[in-house]
Amino acid sequence: MIMINYKELGFKSGLEIHQQIEGRKLFCKCPAIVNDENEPNIKFKRKLRAIAGETGKIDRAAEFEMSKDKEVIYEACSSSSCLVEYDEEPPHELNKDSLDIALQICLLLNCKVVDSIQFMRKTVVDGSNVSGFQRTALIGTNGFINTSKGKVNIETVCLEEEAAKKVKEENNSITYRLDRLGVGLIEIATAPEIKDSEHAREVASIIGMILRSTGKVKRGIGSIRQDVNVSIKGHNRIEIKGFQDLKNIPRTIDNEIHRQLKTKNEEGHVRKANPDFTTEYQRPMPGASRMYPETDIKIIKITKKMLDSLELPELISEKTNKFIEKYKFSEELSRELIKMDIDFESYIHKFSKVNPEFIANVLVEVRKEIQSRFDKEVTIPMIENALGYYNEGKVGKDAVYEILVDFATKGDADLKKYEQVDEKEIEKEIKEIIHKNKNLSFGALMGEIMKKYRGKVDGKKASELLNKHLKQ
Ligand SMILES: [Zn+2]
Incomplete structure (x- = not known):
């Protein structure tokens, strides 16, 4: 692929x-479940209809959807939806926890928080909202994040409702599941100041890190979505949606630039990101005149007192740096430990005789290795037990691995197998092994010793003893 000169091409990207926010939905008490595993016990139908905006003009995107003339089927589980989702009851009061999370995020993104929050109705025409609109409110503006390529401004932070999830589309009908409808959603828009395709990935990853730092947002596939706007000189703006992995962003953007260079200027539109880094046409760009005030929800004044009382979480990036500084762990190990969301400090106190790096390695590396080798889960309690035995001197360092394998594969471990053997006894045995195998190399002798004492003696100790006796 040819090198891209972003500056020369007039590359613009935001x-x-x-x-998605964890907890309860935005305007009712339903739990924020996005994939209810229950069988849907409620089903009803509506017809798609386009709603004229304030200008009386029917939105272009609305027209596009209308042209399909479809019936919409809604399926819901009463465990995750109520009358609010069915649009048979007005929205309840705004979920205070979700508002707090949105405000925290604004402050973490250095935004100016609005004085009063006014929810708006944004027309949605594809049927993904039973009411035909999505509720959205501006919470903060004019923020910024620092990146390796300079400051990137945050234009807006909004709090809004998730849409229902499309589960089936046929010739004359679309089916939606309502579990996800009404789940709180934070929408963050950056200024079009991203410098190149790799920078887009970095900006997305920093914002993701800030969001996860709150500890109140959903994790896993689909819980965060990145839409990338891309344009080059002489071409209209294209929006790319549906990235499965942040890693795909740079190559997909570069491919899109090449595609634009090869095509005449087209009307701006939305494209879908494919796993093979290509994109495909999805739909026209939605028009702008589609918002009107939501009168069912009171305007919320944001006072200085409210903002002052918010406790801001420590950023994951700051925590990582502290780990690196304090324990001299690698960045990778530090990041993995933080991801596990455990109180590492408490492990150091609890297993005071164990080297902190060994604890960290067992928690991260050893756990991962055993899991992938045996395809069995190594749980935190298993690790705590194994480290406990070692800390109490019941077993040796090497036995920790073996015990975890036993726990994971057999559900239990026979500690007798790993009881530490008296040093004198081992020394005696080592002398004998040396005597019997005069021609063997050091490595082969070690192999003989460990065959007999695996888990019962520390490998390092055994090699020291072997060395000592070989020299004699
Ligand atoms: Zn509900």
């Missing part, structure tokens, strides 16, 4: 990030 991100829009959507992140």
Whole structure:
């Protein structure tokens, strides 16, 4: 692929990030479940209809959807939806926890928080909202994040409702599941100041890290979505949606630039990101005149007192740096430990005789290795037990691995197998092994010793003893 000179091409790019909030839905007490595993016990139908905006003009995107003339089927589980989702009851009061999370995020993104929050109705025409609109409110503006290529401004932070999830589309009908409808969503829009395709990935990853730092957002596939706006000189703006992995962003953007260079200027539109880094046409760009005030929800004044009382979480990036500084762990190990969301400090106190790096390695590396080798889960309690035995001197360092394998594969471990053997006894045995195998190399002798004492003696100790006796 040819090198891209972003500056010369007049590359302009901004991100829009959507992140689901954990807890309860935005305007009812239903739990924020996005994939209810229950069988849907409620089903009803509506017809798609386009709604004229304030200008009386029917939105272009609405027209596009209308042209399909479809019936919409809604399926819901009463465990994750109520009358609010069915649009048979007005929205309840705004979920205070979700508002707090949105405000925290604004402050972490250095935004100016609005004085009063006014929810708006944004027309949605594809049927993904039973009411035909999505509720959205501006929470913060004019923020910024620092990146390796300079400051990137955050234009807006909004709090809005998730849409229902499309589960089936046929010739004359679309089916939606309502579990996800009404789940709180943070929408963050950056200024079009991203410098190149790799920078887009970095900006997305920093914003994702800030969102996860709150500890209150959903994790896993689909819980965060990155839409990338891309344009080059002489071409209209294209929006790319549906990235499965942040890693795919740079190559997909570069491919899109090459595609634009090969095509005449087209009307701006939305494209879908494919796993093979290509994109495909999805739909026209939605028009702008589609918002009107939501009168069912009171305007919320944001006072200085409210903002002052918010406790801001420590950023994951700051925590990582502290780990690196304090324990001299690698960045990778530090990041993995933080991801596990455990109180590492407490492990150091609890297993005071164990080297902190060994604890960290067992928690991260050993756990991963055993899991992938045996395809069995190594749980935190298993690790705590194994480290406990070692800390109490019941077993040796090497036995920790073996015990974890036993726990994971057999559910239990026979500690007798790993009881530490008296040093004198081992020394005696080592002398004998040396005597019997005069021609063997050091490595082969070690192999003989460990065959007999695996887990019962520390490998390092055994090699020291072997060395000592070989020299004699
Ligand atoms: Zn509900």
